[in-house]
Amino acid sequence: MRTERDVLERIERARRRGPKLRENRITAAHGAGGKATQTLIEAVFLDAFRNESLEPLGDAALLPLGTERLAMTTDSFVVSPLFFPGGDIGDLAVNGTVNDLAVAGASPAYLSCGFILEEGFEVSDLRRIVESMTRAAKRAGVTLVTGDTKVVGKGSGDGCYLNTTGIGTLPDGPELGVHKARPGDAVLVSGPIGEHGVTIMLARGELDIEAELESDTAALNGLCARLRAVPGLRAMRDATRGGVATVLNEVARAADVSVVVEENQVPVRDEVRGACELLGIDPLYVACEGRFVAIVDGAHAEQAVETLRADPLGEQAAVIGTVGEDPPGTVLLNTTFGGTRIADLLVGDPLPRIC
Amino acid sequence: MRTERDVLERIERARRRGPKLRENRITAAHGAGGKATQTLIEAVFLDAFRNESLEPLGDAALLPLGTERLAMTTDSFVVSPLFFPGGDIGDLAVNGTVNDLAVAGASPAYLSCGFILEEGFEVSDLRRIVESMTRAAKRAGVTLVTGDTKVVGKGSGDGCYLNTTGIGTLPDGPELGVHKARPGDAVLVSGPIGEHGVTIMLARGELDIEAELESDTAALNGLCARLRAVPGLRAMRDATRGGVATVLNEVARAADVSVVVEENQVPVRDEVRGACELLGIDPLYVACEGRFVAIVDGAHAEQAVETLRADPLGEQAAVIGTVGEDPPGTVLLNTTFGGTRIADLLVGDPLPRIC
Structure with a gap:
């Protein structure tokens, strides 16, 4: 098992090897959540902002503040x-930020939102x-x-961009983190994957098919709180940009373990599978906005699945693999x-601007 | 003196009168910090998000969290x-968020940053x-x-947009707020005004003049902390979008008082005055990014000015008016x-995208 210190030392070694970013200009891949994003973060952001709180591997930073x-x-x-x-972008933003706090083991409390609006954007929208x-x-x-609104000229935006930042309290309990995974652990997903990404693509009209599909966007704080009560919980991670496969690669790297996934155990709706086949992409890399991956001590995997399935948002939860x-x-x-x-990890993402 | 409850009731009355936003589309004025921004906030955001923490009149929301x-x-x-x-946009963002916390009486602790990058943006920039x-x-x-990076396609952004969100602790002490102003109070500014706004305009090459002028962007938390020790401090407010005049209008409205400003007492550098005259705008409406307005009991005005002047960031602080x-x-x-x-209040702002 790796400790956080190991992780920070690894980053330090990577930093000493020097920046690895080969491109001179930002490309779509840098925003896609895959290998290119990771390189950008390590070569530009971590190097400069480097401090103990900056979450190299977490969805949220964990901070002491006064006595809390x-x-x-x-x-x-x-x-x-x-x-x-x-x-829509509104509930996606709220749910996304709530989920980043929830999978970090926190109880989300307050959100800020910042709007960047393009001149001409419809007030009704x-x-x-x-x-x-x-x-x-x-x-x-x-x-x-708390909020903020900025307006940019026509052609300097795309209707509406949003930032949501969230804070929450950290209840007492064992520390969670993908670096805590160890051989023998079970890998779970909280429900069928890839619905958000495929829904967005269909909404863009990029595929000439019709499907009864909706984004899975949902707030997972209730579900995560239930799972926190299960003994042997090591980590939770929401499977957004880059999908489940990207999360599992982070687990494997952070904990220095292997992760073995049984494809036929992964819950995927037929509509998602069909669209992915047409596009030649793997649902494991498609973004969800209401699903998370959990790593749980193998001895408690069954209890974890039952706990998730007791909640409507987790009723199709499944064990999809093991840590080796x-x-x-x-x-x-x-x-x-x-x-x-x-x-x-993919270098980029087949689906830009998915969130 | 108005209490926060009065303020919330006033907002409730405004809400019952119904939304007052007449435009169907967002215009540059909605982002300029003046009357149009205020109408947008009241008609769209406050109406929907309405809750006791949302700061109708503060630079930061004040929140209970656990015991803090x-x-x-x-x-x-x-x-x-x-x-x-x-x-540049980087220190402007950090200082701006630090200042919003500082003028609310808080000690800034942690910042998040979210980048929205346009494809093709130079990595060196x-x-x-x-x-x-x-x-x-x-x-x-x-x-x-903690941070986040998104990439949008060429023509859907303008190089780099940034969001910074900040949290800080609130030390014990008297509650601050523009609604606390009362007749007999003194109105102070912490230094010469309008330098940021005029610098940006000159940097755009919109004026065919050269001036030895720099943005006043600076973190004011040290200066604000000094001033918090002065008895009779009622409120601090950084004079960003809309400038000092916009802050003073907020004071006058929130406290239901008049504010009388002596123009010849307002510190303005010659270069700023000259550029403003050429543009036909009043320096009182030009954004600063390192100056704030303070309302102080008249009996302690001298002590407040001396306290500010003891710090290099406040060495040209001055009393510019009184509350009536x-x-x-x-x-x-x-x-x-x-x-x-x-x-x-101005409806819009002569200087869009100033921050």
């Missing part, structure tokens, strides 16, 4: 289109977004406490057809 | 150009911004603890030429 322990997380949202089946944020905040039990020793840092996929292949 | 009292604030930055004499943020955070004594009774809700300007005029 806080979690803090930030996310900007540039999803296109702004409105899609099952949600802004109202829809704001109302959707309000409903999502109410459902998640968080309060939107070799090869360390690697995700292996036992395919439905009987083969085994490496499921590495 | 926190302040939280958010700001997006879309300044153009990204680099200008005296600073990103590095400059990140390094500038790091230096500004160090100077201000705050830690950048009539006409309530109004800012009056006694001009250098002996006349008196009303200094109302």
Whole structure:
């Protein structure tokens, strides 16, 4: 098992090797959550901002503040289109920030929101977004406490970009983190994967198919709180940009373990599978906005699945794999057809501006 | 003196009168910090997000969290150009968020930052911004603890937009707020005004003049902490979008008092005055990023000025006016030429994308 110190030392070694960013200009891949994003973060941001609180491997930073322990997380949202089946940029932003706190083991409390609006944006659309944020905040039990609005000229934005930043309290309990995974642990997902990403793509009209599909955007703080009560919980991670496969690669690298996934155990709706086949992409890399990956001591895997399934948001939760020793840092996929292949980080993402 | 309850009731009455936003589309004025921004906030955001913590009149929301009292604030930055004499979007963002916490009476502790990058943005420029943020955070004594990066396509952004959200602790002490102003109070500014706004405009090449001028961007938490020790301090407010005149209108409205400003007491550098004359704008409406307005019991005004002047960031602090009774809700300007005029909120702002 790696400690946080090991992780920080690894980053320090990477830093000493010097910046690895080869590109001179930002590309779409830098925002896609895959290998290119990771390189950008390590070569530019971690190097400069380097401090113990900056979460190299967490969804939220864990902070002492007075006598309390806080979690803090930030996310900007540039999803296109702004409105899609099952949600819009407003509830996506609220849920996304709530989830980053929840999977870090925190109880989300307060959210800020910053709007960057393009001149000419319809006020009625802004109202829809704001109302959707309000409903999502109410459902998640968080309060939107402070905001900011900026306007940029026509052609310098794309309607509406949003930032939501959230803070929450950290209840007492064992420390969670992907670096805590150890051989023998079970790998769970909280429900069927890839619905958000495929819904966005269909909403863009990029695929000439119709499907009864909605984004899975949802606040997971209730579900995460239930799972926190299960003994042997090591880590939770929401599977957004880069999907489940990207999360599992982070687990494998942070804990220096292997992760073995049984493809036929991964819950995927037929509509998602069908669309992914047409596009030649693997649902394991498609973003969810209401699902998370959990790593749990194998002895408690059954209890964890039952706990998740007792909640409507987790009713299709499943064990999809196990943590092993070799090869360390690697995700292996036992395919439905009987083969085994490496499921590495992608450089970019087949689906830009998914959140 | 108005209490917070009065303020909330006033908002409730405004809400019952129904939304007052007449435009169907967002215009530049909605982002300028003046009357149009205020209408947008009241008609769209306050109406939907309405809760006791949302700061109708503060720079930061004041929040209970466990046993602590926190302040939280958010700001997006879309300044153009990204680099200008005296600073760049990076230190502007850090200082701006630090200042919003500081003027609310809080001790800034942690910052998040969210980047929205346009495809094609130079990585070297990103590095400059990140390094500038790091230096500004160090100077201000705050830690950048969590971040996020999104990339949008060419033509859907303008290089780099930033969001910084900050949290800090609230030390014990008397409650501050612009609604606390009362007749007999003194109105102070912490230094010469308008330098940031004019610097940005000159950097855009919109004026065919050269001036030895730099943005006043600076972290004011040290200066604000000094002033908090002065008895009779009622409120502090940083004079960003909309400038000093906009802050004073907020004071007059929130406290239901008049504010009388002596134009010849307002510290303005010759270069700023000259540029403003050429543009036909009043320096009182031009954004600062390192100056604040303070309202102090008249009996302690001298001590307050001396306290500010003891710090290099406040060495040109001055009393610029007084709080009166009539006409309530109004800012009056006694001009250098002996006349008196009303200094109302502007609808928009002569200088878009100033921060």
